[in-house]
Amino acid sequence: MQSDATTPVAAAPAVPPAPAGRTLPDGQALLSVRGVKKVYHTDGGDIEAVRNLTFDLARGELACLVGPSGSGKTTLLKVIAGLLGATEGQVTLDGQKITGPPKKMAVVFQEYGRSLFPWLRVADNVELPLKNAGVPKAERKARVNEALEAVGLDAVPRSYPWQLSGGMQQRVAIARAVAYQPEVLLMDEPFAAVDAQTRADLEDLVRRLWKDLGMTVLFVTHDIDESIYLGGRVIVLSSSPTVVQEDLVIDLPDERDQLETRSLPRFTELRHHVYEQIQLAKRGHRPDGAP
Amino acid sequence: MKTLKSAGYLILLPVLLVALWWVGTSGEPNFFVPTPAQLVDTFGPTWFEGRIATDVLPSIGRLVAGVLLAIVLGIVVGLLVGLNRTLRALTEPVFEFFRALPPPVLIPVLMLLIGVNDSMKVAVIVSGAIWPVLLNTIEGVRSIDPVQNETSRSYGISGFARIRYQVLPSATPIIMAGVRQCLSIGLILMVISEMFASSSGLGFTIVQFQRSFAIPEMWSGIIVLGLIGVVMSFIFQWAEARVLRWYHGLKEVENAV
Numbered sequence: 148m149q150s151d152a153t154t155p156v157a158a159a160p161a162v163p164p165a166p167a168g169r170t171l172p173d174g175q176a177l178l179s180v181r182g183v184k185k186v187y188h189t190d191g192g193d194i195e196a197v198r199n200l201t202f203d204l205a206r207g208e209l210a211c212l213v214g215p216s217g218s219g220k221t222t223l224l225k226v227i228a229g230l231l232g233a234t235e236g237q238v239t240l241d242g243q244k245i246t247g248p249p250k251k252m253a254v255v256f257q258e259y260g261r262s263l264f265p266w267l268r269v270a271d272n273v274e275l276p277l278k279n280a281g282v283p284k285a286e287r288k289a290r291v292n293e294a295l296e297a298v299g300l301d302a303v304p305r306s307y308p309w310q311l312s313g314g315m316q317q318r319v320a321i322a323r324a325v326a327y328q329p330e331v332l333l334m335d336e337p338f339a340a341v342d343a344q345t346r347a348d349l350e351d352l353v354r355r356l357w358k359d360l361g362m363t364v365l366f367v368t369h370d371i372d373e374s375i376y377l378g379g380r381v382i383v384l385s386s387s388p389t390v391v392q393e394d395l396v397i398d399l400p401d402e403r404d405q406l407e408t409r410s411l412p413r414f415t416e417l418r419h420h421v422y423e424q425i426q427l428a429k430r431g432h433r434p435d436g437a438p
Numbered sequence: 439m440k441t442l443k444s445a446g447y448l449i450l451l452p453v454l455l456v457a458l459w460w461v462g463t464s465g466e467p468n469f470f471v472p473t474p475a476q477l478v479d480t481f482g483p484t485w486f487e488g489r490i491a492t493d494v495l496p497s498i499g500r501l502v503a504g505v506l507l508a509i510v511l512g513i514v515v516g517l518l519v520g521l522n523r524t525l526r527a528l529t530e531p532v533f534e535f536f537r538a539l540p541p542p543v544l545i546p547v548l549m550l551l552i553g554v555n556d557s558m559k560v561a562v563i564v565s566g567a568i569w570p571v572l573l574n575t576i577e578g579v580r581s582i583d584p585v586q587n588e589t590s591r592s593y594g595i596s597g598f599a600r601i602r603y604q605v606l607p608s609a610t611p612i613i614m615a616g617v618r619q620c621l622s623i624g625l626i627l628m629v630i631s632e633m634f635a636s637s638s639g640l641g642f643t644i645v646q647f648q649r650s651f652a653i654p655e656m657w658s659g660i661i662v663l664g665l666i667g668v669v670m671s672f673i674f675q676w677a678e679a680r681v682l683r684w685y686h687g688l689k690e691v692e693n694a695v
Contacts, residue, residue, distance in 0.1 A: 230588055247591075254592040261585035266607040266684040275603060276593035309688045327593065 168202025168382050168394035174242070176203035177363050178227070178331055182236030185222050196222040198388035198437075199236070204331075209357050209364045211374035213421065214384030214392075215429045220367045223389070224335045227365065228254050240331065250280075253324035257336040259316040263308040263323075270295065270304035273323045280327075294326035297356060314345030318352070325356060332357075334366045338373070347405050350377055354403055371421045375414060376403060383421060385428045390437045393424050472654040477661070480654040485662060489643065494662065497628055497640040500556055501666075504563025505624040509617055512568045516575025516613075517601060526576065533573065541566035542630050549635060559631040559639075567624040574616030578609025611685045614678050621670050629663065 170176070185197040196219040204210055214220050225231040227238050229248040238245045240252065253276075256262040263272050270291050277287045295301045298318040308316050317337055324332055334353070338346045350373060357364050368374050374381045378397050385392040397417060399408060408414055456474055463473040472480070485494065519525050541562055548565070552558040582605060590596070590604045632641030640662065647656035679686070 225588075228592055230591055248594060250594060252592070254588075256585055256589065258585050261583050262589045264586065264589075264604065264607070265688050266610075276595065279593065279595045279599050279603070307684055307687060309684075309691050 168200075168391040169380075170201065171203040171205060175205065176239075177206040177208075177241060178204040178365070179239040180223075180227065180236075181238070183223065183226055183233045183238060184235035185219070185226055185231065186234045195388040197226070199390050200384075201236075202382055202391060202394060204363055204365060206330075206363055207361055208380065209354075209366065209378055210380040210382060211378035212365065212367045212382050212384060213369065213371060213374040213425070214389065215386050215425055216369055218384045218386050218428070219389040220369070220384060221335055223384075224254075224333055224365070224367050228252060228333050230254075251330040253327045253329035253332055255317070255320050255324050255332070255334045255337045257339050259313065259320045259337075259340070260309070262320055263316060265307065265309050267307075268304065269300065269306050269308060269311070269319050272308060272319055273326050276323065276327050290326045290328070291322075294322040297325060297359070298322045298352060312345075314341045314349060317341060317349060321349075321352070321356070325360065330363060332362045332364045334364065336367055336369065339369070346373075351403075351405065353377060371418060371425065372409070375399070375417050375421060376405075376408060381417075381421060383424045383428070385433055385437065386431060390434065392428050392434050395421065470653055472657055476654050477657055481658045481661070484655045484658050493638050493640055493643045496556075496638060497632065498666065500559050500631075500639075501563065501624055501628040504560045504628065505567055505621060507560065508564045508567035508620055508624065509571050511564065512571025512616070512620070513575050513606075513613060516572045517579060517605065519572075520576040520579025520609075521601075521605070526580070533569075537569045537573070541627055545631065545634050554635045559628070559636075562631040563624050563627045566627045567620040570616035570619035570623070571613065572616075574612045575609060578612035579605055581612075582608055611682055614682060618674060618678075621674055622667070625663070625667055625670065 168180075170179075180200055180202050183197060183200045184195070187194045187196060200223060212220055212223070222231065226233050227245070229238075229245045229252070232246075240249050243249070264275070267275065273291045273294055274287055277290060282290070291304075292301065295304060298321050300315060300318050300322060303311065303315070308319055311319070321337070338349050341349065353364065353366070354377060356362070366374070366377055368377075375397055381395045381397055382391060383393040383395065384390070395417070399411065399413060399417070460474050463471055467473075519529050544565055545558075545562055548558050548561050552561055586604055586608060590600050595603060628639075629641035629644070632639035633645055636642040640659065644656055644659035644663075647653075647659060
């Protein structure tokens with residue numbers, strides 16, 4: 148309805164292009180989100196969680212999705228993960244349309260306590276996806292040990308997850324994802340439920356794993372500082388119904404440090420900028436041409 | 439020291455009850471209530487001179503068969519129904535109907551259908567003992583955590599692997615609560631199934647003693663039943679502690695916070 152007002156009466160019924168994140172030429176993107184819309188059908192009527200989202204991720208990129216609460220971040224992540232079907236549009240991984248959870252993708256959920264299986268010990272939790280995928284036993288053991296070592300948990304493989312602190316549990320979940328050797332790692336507000344110091348450690352852990360393993364990471368967060376500190380790129384979402392508000396390159400030095408990086412003038416500038424965008428989004432501002 | 443203490447807790451109340459019984463029966467002799475000494479005297483001859491092999495063991499065999507069958511069937515059917523919304527909606531009213539039927543009223547029907555034999559008695563036990571396991575399994579499967587489901591899906595764990603690695607373990611605490619009830623119902627039905635058209639078994643023997651006014655012998659039979667119940671409960675507790683070690687630990691941690 149709104150678009151009618153901006154479309155000249157005489158012109159062809161062309162809708163102005165929706166605002167989109169950065170896209171890459173055909174064949175260059177690893178993960179491609181195109182015009183994704185998600186409507187939940189409930190008894191109380193339809194709820195449009197995501198209206199129109201388009202962006203690309205190149206191989207080896209670490210991008211953060213940030214947006215006001217209720218902006219459909221989790222919905223979008225679940226659509227990308229193949230856990231939810233899109234109402235319109237599509238997501239492709241390596242040129243393949245995603246219709247279900249792809250093999251080359253792993254998800255780290257916010258609720259580590261519910262995502263880890265409490266009846267399995269730490270090492271067994273990490274091993275389960277590999278066992279299910281038919282990885283030979285010797286290789287399985289090696290990958291589990293490697294992953295636990297990478298997250299600094301090689302001392303507690305025989306513990307149960309619930310015997311560990313929240314931060315350690317989320318490390319187990321990260322180890323499980325890493326051992327699975329995904330091309331794309333999706334993280335859904337993974338550190339929202341851990342304390343600030345643990346959080347800083349985990350952020351550095353994600354940066355390190357991303358660099359060492361060459362994965363492509365899409366990191367969803369509501370924390371502006373976190374998104375800038377972690378990412379090479381921040382995609383700001385509008386409030387619901389969601390479109391891309393801004394797609395921002397983070398031009399900070401590649402070596403990040405919790406103290407140094409966060410005290411750079413450029414960090415503050417970026418933080419200001421994203422903060423303003425989020426405030427705008429919260430007030431219901433929509434980027435030009437948003438449907 | 440610790441085992442001594444727990445052993446003390448274990449036998450304290452039984453010893454007190456026996457003492458009370460002894461004091462209570464030490465005065466005027468009562469035909470219907472034997473003294474502890476009388477009971478001990480009759481216990482050996484009544485049970486250890488043949489009845490263990492002819493009555494007790496066959497009864498226990500039928501009980502074990504019935505209970506195991508009820509547990510396996512209950513879990514398998516419960517998984518199928520619990521995982522399928524349509525099947526659940528379809529079967530729920532029917533299950534409520536059958537569950538409400540007291541199994542003893544089914545005995546004549548089962549006698550006609552199956553005949554008067556061991557299978558009939560096992561069927562009686564299953565018909566009553568299956569419900570807590572079946573309904574708890576359905577409930578356990580239905581109330582699975584959605585985040586666990588998404589985790590399984592995102593790692594491609596589906597079908598039988600999902601049942602084995604996720605659904606069944608996560609429903610085990612509720613299933614075990616059903617198994618506990620299943621055991622006591624099984625014991626009751628074992629006795630009842632032997633009271634009709636039967637010529638052997640623990641239930642039959644106790645009723646025989648009753649009808650022939652062999653009162654101490656009857657009491658000794660009741661004690662055998664009680665002992666079987668105690669042994670079953672110990673086996674269950676041992677099994678539960680092993681299967682649900684993670685669950686008890688988790689609850690302890692949650693309660694400590």
